[in-house]
Amino acid sequence: MTGSADFDVQQFLPYLLNQAAEASSLEFQKVYKDKYGMLRNEWRVLFHLGIYGEMTASEIGSRAQMHKTKISRAVQRLAERRYLTRSRAVQDRRIEHLKLTTAGEKVYRDLKAIAADYDAALTEGMSAKDAATLRDLLARLALRS
Amino acid sequence: MTGSADFDVQQFLPYLLNQAAEASSLEFQKVYKDKYGMLRNEWRVLFHLGIYGEMTASEIGSRAQMHKTKISRAVQRLAERRYLTRSRAVQDRRIEHLKLTTAGEKVYRDLKAIAADYDAALTEGMSAKDAATLRDLLARLALRS
DNA sequence: ATGTAATAGTTGTTTTTGTAACTAACAAGC
DNA sequence: GCTTGTTAGTTACAAAAACAACTATTACAT
Numbered sequence: 001m002t003g004s005a006d007f008d009v010q011q012f013l014p015y016l017l018n019q020a021a022e023a024s025s026l027e028f029q030k031v032y033k034d035k036y037g038m039l040r041n042e043w044r045v046l047f048h049l050g051i052y053g054e055m056t057a058s059e060i061g062s063r064a065q066m067h068k069t070k071i072s073r074a075v076q077r078l079a080e081r082r083y084l085t086r087s088r089a090v091q092d093r094r095i096e097h098l099k100l101t102t103a104g105e106k107v108y109r110d111l112k113a114i115a116a117d118y119d120a121a122l123t124e125g126m127s128a129k130d131a132a133t134l135r136d137l138l139a140r141l142a143l144r145s
Numbered sequence: 146m147t148g149s150a151d152f153d154v155q156q157f158l159p160y161l162l163n164q165a166a167e168a169s170s171l172e173f174q175k176v177y178k179d180k181y182g183m184l185r186n187e188w189r190v191l192f193h194l195g196i197y198g199e200m201t202a203s204e205i206g207s208r209a210q211m212h213k214t215k216i217s218r219a220v221q222r223l224a225e226r227r228y229l230t231r232s233r234a235v236q237d238r239r240i241e242h243l244k245l246t247t248a249g250e251k252v253y254r255d256l257k258a259i260a261a262d263y264d265a266a267l268t269e270g271m272s273a274k275d276a277a278t279l280r281d282l283l284a285r286l287a288l289r290s
Numbered sequence: 291a292t293g294t295a296a297t298a299g300t301t302g303t304t305t306t307t308g309t310a311a312c313t314a315a316c317a318a319g320c
Numbered sequence: 321g322c323t324t325g326t327t328a329g330t331t332a333c334a335a336a337a338a339c340a341a342c343t344a345t346t347a348c349a350t
Binding site (some may be wrong): 007008009010011012013014015016017018019020021022023024025028044047048050051064065112115116118119122123125126130133134135137138139140141142143144 | 152153155157159162167168189192195209210257260261263264270271279280286288
């Protein structure tokens with residue numbers, strides 16, 4: 001018999017994580033997509049530059065665990081929109097230093113505020129302790145790769 | 146000044162969820178992809194049929210929160226591989242009843258066992274209580290959409 | 291019974307990703 | 321100096337996902 005309910009997909013962690021990630025991304029996605037025409041990898045790069053200041057592509061890559069092609073394309077589009085500037089390093093001309101423009105910083109600050117509000121809304125129903133546990137466990141799962 | 150560290154992407158729930166989801170999917174993906182040449186949407190459909198028995202495409206859609214085009218294509222490929230059979234309902238000829246074949250069930254059982262083991266490995270470092278909290282919170286976040 | 295809307299599922303087209311191969315610059319060993 | 325290897329980043333091509341438009345069938349209202 002097939003219908004043996006001895007396994008529940010809905011409780012399978014990778015499945016559950018994907019569902020939660022997808023559902024909780026939608027609302028924020030609407031903002032960066034509809035308001036700024038940005039893609040997921042683009043806001044990620046933007047945020048990294050907004051938070052850490054000037055960085056190179058590969059620094060962003062190792063921090064965000066993003067592949068270099070994703071970053072390359074995200075940087076390209078952000079540069080086209082004049083949200084960041086790229087400048088070759090003189091000591092090592094393979095490297096490009098990336099930095100948000102004033103316009104880029106403005107967008108970052110706007111998105112950051114929206115993200116903070118949204119994060120608060122997401123954790124609203126949870127106790128502070130549970131929310132902390134959640135973040136901790138997720139961070140540990142994210143490191144596994 | 147840009148580098149104000151008053152916001153941490155790494156703690157932003159949608160970001161964290163995506164990282165954790167991606168990292169924890171990789172290992173299982175290798176199995177259904179490399180061993181069975183399946184795509185994410187395909188194992189999801191397979192699992193739903195494995196667990197709940199005969200279903201229609203839209204029943205799977207509402208349970209798994211998958212769009213009908215994803216299901217349509219997943220079903221197509223699963224049918225090509227003879228993992229499931231499709232039969233038109235006589236009372237309503239728009240509907241197709243989907244059912245795993247013996248081969249499909251075999252694959253399901255194999256993947257199910259691997260998934261169960263993998264889930265155990267993922268939660269290994271966590272207390273039972275924390276793991277339960279995690280699943281509960283994730284399920285609630287997944288419902289938000 | 292017949293026009294209108296709703297549902298089930300498919301197909302076509304466009305975006306977006308993923309993978310691999312590539313160029314350019316530097317670093318080391320001999 | 322010159323071969324070999326490594327790192328930074330880009331580009332080209334193939335795979336996959338997203339979105340919209342479509343067909344077929346049923347339901348429902350007049």
